[in-house]
Amino acid sequence: MKVMIIGAGYVGLTMGVVLSATHEVTLLDVDEDKVKAINEMKSPIHEKGMSDLLTRGISEGRLRAMTPDEVLGRHDIVLICVGTPSSSDGSVDLSYVESAATMVLERANEIFSKYCVIGIKSTVPPGTTRRLVLEPLDRDGFTHRAGAAFNPEFLREGSAIEDAQKPDRIVIGASDAKASELVKRMYEECLTRNSTAFVETSLESAELCKYVSNSFLALKISFANEIANIVERIPSANFAEVMMGVGLDSRIAPSFFGAGAGYGGSCLPKDLSELIHLAQHDLSVETPILKATQRINSERPRKLVDMLLRCIPDVHGVKISVLGLAFKPETDDIRESPSLSVIEILQTLGAKVWVHDPLLNEMQLDDEFMNSVTAVDDLDICLINASGCILMTNWENYANTGLDGLTRLMKKKIFIDGRRAFVNDSMPSDVVYIAVGKHPGS
C-alpha cells in the first residue's frame, strides 16, 4: 500500500518507520530541517529502535520524506499526524489539522489513488473528522472514491516503536465499512503481534476514545498520588505493597499506579484539559473527577519542593540539584515536564538551580531557560557541593549510580526522591532520604 503521513513528529515518524516495513511511506512535514534529517537517516527524535528502522526504510527505498510543496503522487491512505496543542483556555488548537486536511482535499486529484482513505491520527474532539474530512469529501463529490477515518494513536514516548509494532488494540472509527477495512488491512500487514484487537467504531466514538483513555490514565496516576499522601502518614505501611495488592485485581490492573512527581508530557495534561473544556463549554456537563485529577497533579511539584524545605527551610542562594528534565525516561521530550515546574518554584525561592539530564544535549531548551539555570551533562558537576537534590526523572543511569554515588559529592546529603527510585535500597547513614509515598520514619 502507498501511505502518506502528514506531520513527521513523534507519532508521524514512528508510524512512518513502522509502516515502511511492509508499505511504501511518504512522510510530509513543513519543517525542512526535519525532512532533510530524515532523508539523511538522522532521527530528529530520541526513540529506542528508531535509528535502525529509519535507516532500513530509507535505504531500502520504502520511506521518503518531503515538504508539501513537492510532487506528492498517489496514495491509498493519508494519515494526518500533526500537532494539536492546547489553547490558553484548555480547548484544542485544530489549526494544524485544518491546514493539513485542506491541503489534501485541495490536491485530491493528485493524491488519491483509485480509492483513498483520509485518516486523522492527531488527537481531536468528537465531530472533527466528520467536519474537516467527511463533509468536505461529500461537498466536493469525492465520496465514491474516498472515505474518512479517525484512528487514535496510543503509543508512549520512550517505547514508541514497540508500542506501534505491538499495540494492545487498534481503534478505527470510519465513515463506512470500506474505509475501515482498508485501514485495518494496512495494520494487519505489518503488525508483529497476532493478538492485537481491532475495535471498529463510529468516527466520534474513536475520537472520544483517545481522550477518555488518556484521562483515565491521568486519573490513575492522581489517584495513586493521593493514596501516596495517605501512606506517608502511616508508619509501616508500604505504598508499593498496597498498590500491588490493589492492582493485581483484574478489574483494576497495576500499571499507572506509581506515585511520584505527577504526569507530564505532550498528551495526558493536554487531553485531560481538552476533555474538561469540551464537557463544560460545548456540552454543559460538569466533570468533578477530571478536575480533581488535574488539581492533584498540579500540586505534585510544590509537594516535592516542600519535602526539601522540611530539611532546608531557606534555599535562597543555596545550590539545589535537579536530576532529570524529561517528563519520563528514554525520551528527550520536556513538554509539560513536572521537572520544569519544580525548577520554577525553586527559582522563585531564590535557589541556585543546577540541572542534569542524560539527553540534555538533544533537548529543545530555549535561551531563557538555559540562562536561568546551570544545565550540565556531567552528573558529578551537577551534584558537587549541592545542599539538596530532587530526583525528577527515573533514568536508569541514576538508579545505576545509586544513592551513595549520587550523594557522595554533595555538601549536605539531602535527597528528595520524586520517583521512588531508591525506596527499597539500604540507606547510607549520612543521607537524609525522603521519598514520595514513604513514611519518613519507615
Ligand SMILES: NC(=O)c1ccc[n+]([C@@H]2O[C@H](COP(=O)([O-])OP(=O)(O)OC[C@H]3O[C@@H](n4cnc5c(N)ncnc54)[C@H](O)[C@@H]3O)[C@@H](O)[C@H]2O)c1
Ligand atoms: N507524542 C505522543 O506521545 C503522542 C501519542 C499519541 C497521540 N499523540 C497525538 O498525535 C498528534 C501529534 O503529536 P506529536 O507528538 O507527534 O507532535 P509533534 O509536534 O512531535 O509533530 C507534529 C509535526 O507536524 C508537523 N506539521 C505541522 N503542520 C503541518 C502541516 N500542515 N503539514 C505537514 N506537517 C505539519 C510539524 O512540523 C511537526 O513535525 C497530537 O495530536 C498528539 O496529541 C501524540
